[in-house]
Amino acid sequence: MTSPKFYQLSKSERLARLVEANQLSEKDAQFLAQSQPLADELADSMIENYIGQYHLPLGIVQDVMVAGKVYQVPMAIEEPSVIAAANNAAKMMRLNGGVTIESGQRVMFGEVVLTDLPQLADAVKWVDNHFAILQTVAQKAHPSIVKRGGGLQKITTTIVENRFLKLNLEIDTKAAMGANIVNTICEAIAHAVQATLGGTILLSVLTNAAFGSVVKASVTLNPETLATATLTGDAVAQRLIDATQFAQLDVARAATHNKGIMNGIDAVIMATGNDWRAIEAGAHSYAARTGHYQPLTDWSWTSDHQLRGQIAVPLPVGIVGGSIGILPTVQVAQRLMVIETAEELAGVIAAIGLGQNLAALKALVSDGIQKGHMALQAKSLAIAVGATASELTTLLPQLLKAPHLNTETATTLLSQIRAENR
Incomplete structure (x- = not known):
């Protein structure tokens, strides 16, 4: 019998698998299992007028291959589809040799x-x-x-x-x-x-x-990797290139193109205790450095008909200083990644941004962005209206078939399911 995939496991089963693979220590797994908030004394010392804590889910992108090394990359984010997309992209990139990094002196x-x-x-x-x-x-x-x-x-x-x-x-x-x-x-x-x-x-x-902290990452893909049930890999690759070229000409599209990249980058920045606001400012100013706002990635054919993707983005991240040394979840995230230098962390984050763009563009030019996104959105909606784990099995298929995916529909369907089970 085939063992379940990582995303199909429960939280405790995922933590156990990471420990079994020596990617997480028993102590760190226990810490994550407890989901403890910060001590009030620590939180109160970090900001003014402290009144409570706001929590984000912490997930993982598995087996991201960067410069020949494989990383387990943590992400702190509330958006349902980002981590799923990043894992999909990580697999595609890994099957093609992973991501290469180019970075100069970091100042x-x-x-x-x-x-x-x-x-x-x-x-x-x-x-x-x-x-x-x-x-x-x-x-x-x-x-x-x-x-x-x-x-x-x-x-x-x-x-x-x-x-x-x-x-x-x-x-x-x-x-x-x-x-x-x-x-x-x-x-x-x-x-x-x-x-x-x-x-x-x-x-x-x-x-x-x-x-002075620009990191460049690139990946070369066999277009067959991109094939879908209805489109050849060559067709998807060409559409992906065309979509990028359109973003180079249309500021409205470039803004959304780059927002998708930052979905992944910001989530890793948050998980590693870095300043996502500074990274956002740097990325968008870099995109506008010529006076015309541009996409942060570029996709093109190579001379031997492979698809090559590149990203260039400022990533002035750190592995010491600020909140990094005092937030316990950040320290767990660092150990999970096995990062030794700020430059190494920046390279992994750039790879995540490139992969996020790959996944988003592939979905956008093939099946449409909503197909995968709405499946995850439906689950969040079902939970929000109070569905239990056992009710999700029945409710989710009905939600996805419904003409309108909203709170009213979810509430009505859940009431019908509960009435039938009385």
Whole structure:
């Protein structure tokens, strides 16, 4: 008899299977089984005006192959179809050798902006000629990052509208996302420049246009992998390419194209304790960097008639610092992934984004986005109106056949089922 698939198991059975596969420790499995909220003292120390906790389901994308290594990837999300789609994509990509990663030096950018400088050109020359002095200021402002091999790497000056002096700081934040590191160094540099040149400090802060942390991921697929019951793999692949090219021409489509990518990226960002708002800002600013909002992925034919997909997205993530070190579920997620560096985590997240796009586009250009989505939505709706586990077996098929999938329909059908079982 064939053993049930992972998604068909109960929560306790899934945890047991992960432990059996040495992908999760007994201790971490017990923690997840208990679903304990944060201690009030800890939660109260993290935010202002604490009144309670808001919970999201934590799921897993299995066997995501990135740079030859297989990962179990956690996702925190409320949307029913995202994890199912990601698992489908992970399988397709794994069957084709997995995802390859390309990333350069990982740095964060900070901006120092001064106004009221009478001689902007002279100010630019002074900054350009005194980098060593300013680097020393940065090192004294945040010595711990220097000890870890990071810190201020470069300053680029720009005059904006003959009014603002902008200093763009490139800072290596090592294993941390580094917002506090960058902000501390920016403020120190701002005061040092002002002390010599005068003027007014307008702002000194990191930018979430994290173009120094762009990660590129790619996958090459045999089009046969994409075949459906009604379409050949070649047909699906060509439609997928066409849909991407349309997104390059139509901003309305590009926005939804990228939102689907961020479904997967944000869910992993949440699970790993990183700042999803910063990642969203960076991704969308990168998509608009040319002045015309573009999709973050590109799909095309290779010379040997394979389908090649690529994504480029800023991912300034960390594995230390901030809430990462104090949230116990985040620490479990890190151990589950077996991640050793921030760069490695960024590569896995980029692969998830690429896979999410693959799954969404394949569904969109073949069976339609609603077919798989609504099956999962029906289950959520049934549970929301109070259906028990035993009632779901009868209710779900009826819901999916109903002309309208809504609360009224679900409530009516559930009442009929209960009346018949009395």
